[in-house]
Amino acid sequence: xxxxxxxxxxxxxxxxxxxxxxxxxxxxxxxxxxxxxxxxxxxxxxxxxxxxxxxxxxxxxxxxxxxxxxxxxxxxxxxxxxxxxxxxxxxxxxxxxxxxxxxxxxxxxxxxxxxxxxxxxxxxxxxxxxxxxxxxxxxxxxxxxxxxxxxxxxxxxxxxxxxxxxxxxxxxxxxxxxxxxxxxxxxxxxxxxxxxxxxxxxxxxxxxxxxxxxxxxxxxxxxxxxxxxxxxxxxxxxxxxxxxxxxxxxxxxxxxxxxxxxxxxxxxxxxxxxxxxxxxxxxxxxxxxxxxxxxxxxxxxxxxxxxxxxxxxxxxxxxxxxxxxxxxxxxxxxxxxxxxxxxxxxxxxxxxxxxxxxxxxxxxxxxxxxxxxxxxxxxxxxxxxxxxxxxxxxxxxxxxxxxxxxxxxxxxxxxxxxxx
Amino acid sequence: xxxxxxxxxxxxxxxxxxxxxxxxxxxxxxxxxxxxxxxxxxxxxxxxxxxxxxxxxxxxxxxxxxxxxxxxxxxxxxxxxxxxxxxxxxxxxxxxxxxxxxxxxxxxxxxxxxxxxxxxxxxxxxxxxxxxxxxxxxxxxxxxxxxxxxxxxxxxxxxxxxxxxxxxxxxxxxxxxxxxxxxxxxxxxxxxxxxxxxxxxxxxxxxxxxxxxx
Numbered sequence: 001x002x003x004x005x006x007x008x009x010x011x012x013x014x015x016x017x018x019x020x021x022x023x024x025x026x027x028x029x030x031x032x033x034x035x036x037x038x039x040x041x042x043x044x045x046x047x048x049x050x051x052x053x054x055x056x057x058x059x060x061x062x063x064x065x066x067x068x069x070x071x072x073x074x075x076x077x078x079x080x081x082x083x084x085x086x087x088x089x090x091x092x093x094x095x096x097x098x099x100x101x102x103x104x105x106x107x108x109x110x111x112x113x114x115x116x117x118x119x120x121x122x123x124x125x126x127x128x129x130x131x132x133x134x135x136x137x138x139x140x141x142x143x144x145x146x147x148x149x150x151x152x153x154x155x156x157x158x159x160x161x162x163x164x165x166x167x168x169x170x171x172x173x174x175x176x177x178x179x180x181x182x183x184x185x186x187x188x189x190x191x192x193x194x195x196x197x198x199x200x201x202x203x204x205x206x207x208x209x210x211x212x213x214x215x216x217x218x219x220x221x222x223x224x225x226x227x228x229x230x231x232x233x234x235x236x237x238x239x240x241x242x243x244x245x246x247x248x249x250x251x252x253x254x255x256x257x258x259x260x261x262x263x264x265x266x267x268x269x270x271x272x273x274x275x276x277x278x279x280x281x282x283x284x285x286x287x288x289x290x291x292x293x294x295x296x297x298x299x300x301x302x303x304x305x306x307x308x309x310x311x312x313x314x315x316x317x318x319x320x321x322x323x324x325x326x327x328x329x330x331x332x333x334x335x336x337x338x339x340x341x342x343x344x345x346x347x348x349x350x351x352x353x354x355x356x357x358x359x360x361x362x363x364x365x366x367x368x369x370x371x372x373x374x375x376x377x378x379x380x381x382x383x384x385x386x387x388x389x390x391x392x393x394x395x396x397x398x399x400x401x402x403x404x405x406x407x408x409x410x411x412x413x414x415x416x417x418x419x420x
Numbered sequence: 421x422x423x424x425x426x427x428x429x430x431x432x433x434x435x436x437x438x439x440x441x442x443x444x445x446x447x448x449x450x451x452x453x454x455x456x457x458x459x460x461x462x463x464x465x466x467x468x469x470x471x472x473x474x475x476x477x478x479x480x481x482x483x484x485x486x487x488x489x490x491x492x493x494x495x496x497x498x499x500x501x502x503x504x505x506x507x508x509x510x511x512x513x514x515x516x517x518x519x520x521x522x523x524x525x526x527x528x529x530x531x532x533x534x535x536x537x538x539x540x541x542x543x544x545x546x547x548x549x550x551x552x553x554x555x556x557x558x559x560x561x562x563x564x565x566x567x568x569x570x571x572x573x574x575x576x577x578x579x580x581x582x583x584x585x586x587x588x589x590x591x592x593x594x595x596x597x598x599x600x601x602x603x604x605x606x607x608x609x610x611x612x613x614x615x616x617x618x619x620x621x622x623x624x625x626x627x628x629x630x631x632x633x634x
Contacts, residue, residue, distance in 0.1 A: 233479070237431070237527075239528075241431050241432055241435055243530070243531030244432065244530045247532060247533040248435070250533065
C-alpha cells in the first residue's frame with residue numbers, strides 16, 4: 001500500500017509538470033519551425049539577419065524551461081551561455097552560432113518539441129481513461145445502443161460494463177508508473193541538454209578565475225599608480241616649491257636682504273606641507289585602524305572623531321580587499337575633513353552600503369555617501385580634497401558625484417565596483 | 421621677455437611667476453592645463469613657454485603634447501619643459517619636432533635661479549638645453565666596448581655640459597678651466613666617438629644626444 005501511496009504522490013506532482021510541458025513543447029515546436037524557416041532562408045542567402053533574434057528567442061524559451069525543470073526537481077539548471085550576457089546585441093552572429101550552447105539549445109528544441117507533446121497528451125489521456133473506465137458501468141446504458149461507448153471496446157451489456165473495472169485498474173497502474181517516469185525523463189533530458197557540459201562549466205570557471213585574477217592585479221597596479229601620483233603631485237611638488245623659494249630667497253638676499261624673509265617663511269611652510277603630505281601618503285597606503293577594526297569599525301572611529309556631529313550607517317558590509325577598504329576609508333575621511341573645514345555644517349551623515357548586483361553580470365558595488373547640511377558651494381579646484389577623492393575612486397573604476405549647490409546641502413557620493 | 425607658464429600645481433605656478441617676475445621677466449599668462457595653455461600661447465604671443473610635463477586630465481605627459489602642439493601652431497616657439505623626473509623618451513619626443521628652442525629640465529633646477537635663467541635664455545635664443553640627468557641616464561646604459569667608456573672623467577663632464585647646450589666659454593667657466601682646455605677636451609671627445617667636429621649650439625647637442633641614444 002505504501003508503494004501505491006508513493007506512486008500516487010509522484011503522479012500528482014508529475015501531472016501538472018507534464019501539462020505545462022505540453023504547453024512549452026507546443027511553443028518549442030513553433031520555435032522549431034521558425035528555426036527551420038530561418039535556416040532555409042539563410043541557405044538561399046536572406047535569413048542571416050534573422051539569426052540573432054531567433055537564437056535569442058530560443059534562449060529565452062530555454063530559460064523558461066530551465067526554471068520549470070528547476071522548480072520541479074528542486075535543482076537549479078545553470079545557463080550555459082558564456083559571458084557577455086546573451087542578450088548583448090553586439091555578439092556577432094557567427095560567434096553566436098559557434099557557441100556549443102546554441103547547438104544544445106536546438107537539440108533540446110527538437111527533442112522537447114517532438115516528445116513533450118506525446119508526454120503531455122499521455123498525461124491527459126491516461127488519467128482520463130482511468131476515470132472513464134470507472135464511470136462507464138454507470139452510464140453505458142444511457143448511451144443510444146446504435147452508437148455504444150467505444151473505449152476501447154463497444155460496451156453493450158452489463159458484463160461488458162463490468163469488464164471495464166479490471167481495464168480501469170490496468171489504466172491506473174499504467175498511469176501511476178508511466179506519468180512519473182515520463183516527467184522524470186523529460187526533466188532529465190532538459191537538464192542534460194540545457195545545462196552546461198562539464199567541460200563548459202570548467203572552462204567557464206577558468207575564465208572567471210582569470211578575470212578575477214586580472215582584476216586583482218589591476219587593482220594592485222591602480223594602487224601603485226595612486227601612491228606614485230600622491231607622492232609626485234604632493235610631496236615632490238612641495239619639495240620643488242621649497243627649493244624654488246629658497247632659490248628666489250637666495251637671489252633676494254643678494255639684492256635686498258629684507259625681502260628674503262617672506263620667501264624663507266614660504267619655503268619653510270612648504271617644507272612643513274611636504275612633511276604632512278608625506279605622512280598622509282604613508283597613512284593612505286593602509287590605515288592601521290582598518291586592519292584592527294575592519295571598515296565599519298574604522299568608519300565609526302572616523303565619525304566619532306569628526307569635528308561636526310556625524311551619524312554613520314553601514315549596510316551589508318563584509319571584509320573587502322584591503323585596497324578597497326583603504327579607498328573607502330580615505331573617501332570618507334577626506335569628505336569629512338572637507339565638511340569640518342569648509343561647509344559650516346551642524347551635522348554630517350555617512351552611509352556606506354554594499355550594493356548587490358542589479359542584474360546578473362553586474363558587479364557588487366560599494367556605495368559611499370557623505371552629506372552635510374552646510375552652506376554648499378564646494379569648490380573642486382580649491383583644495384585637493386575632492387580631486388583626491390575622485391582620483392582614488394577612479395583608480396578602482398568607480399565614479400564620484402559631488403553636488404553642492406549654493407546654500408547646501410553638499411553630497412559626495414562615490415560608487416566603487418567590487419570585483420569579487 | 422614675455423613667457424607663458426603651464427603648471428597645474430598652484431603653489432609651484434605662483435612660485436614660478438614670482439621667480440620670473442623678480443628677475444624682470446614678464447609672465448603673460450600662468451595656466452593650469454593644456455587647453456588654456458594653447459589658448460594663451462595664441463593670444464599672448466609670448467617669447468617662450470615654460471611647461472610642466474604632467475598636466476590634467478591624465479597627469480602623464482600632456483605637457484609634452486601641449487608643447488608640441490604649441491610649436492606646430494607657432495613654429496620655433498621656444499619651449500622649456502619641466503619635469504619631476506627625467507625620462508629619456510620624453511626628451512626624444514620633444515626633440516622630434518625640431519630641436520632649436522627646446523629645453524628639458526628637472527623641476528628642481530629652478531632652485532639654482534641663475535642657471536635656470538641661463539637655460540631659459542639659451543632656449544629663447546634658439547638653443548637646446550638638456551638636463552644633465554638625461555645625459556647621465558644615457559651614459560650609464562653603455563655597452564662594455566662603447567667608446568664612451570674610453571672618455572676620461574673630465575671629458576665626460578665636458579660631454580654632459582655640451583649636451584646641456586652650453587657653449588665653450590660657459591663650459592670653461594663651470595669647470596673652472598681655460599677655454600683652450602675645453603676646446604682640447606672637445607676635440608678629444610669628438611675624435612674618440614668618431615663624431616664630425618660640429619659647430620657650437622644646438623647642432624652639437626643633437627650630435628651628442630644622437631650618439632648617446634644610438
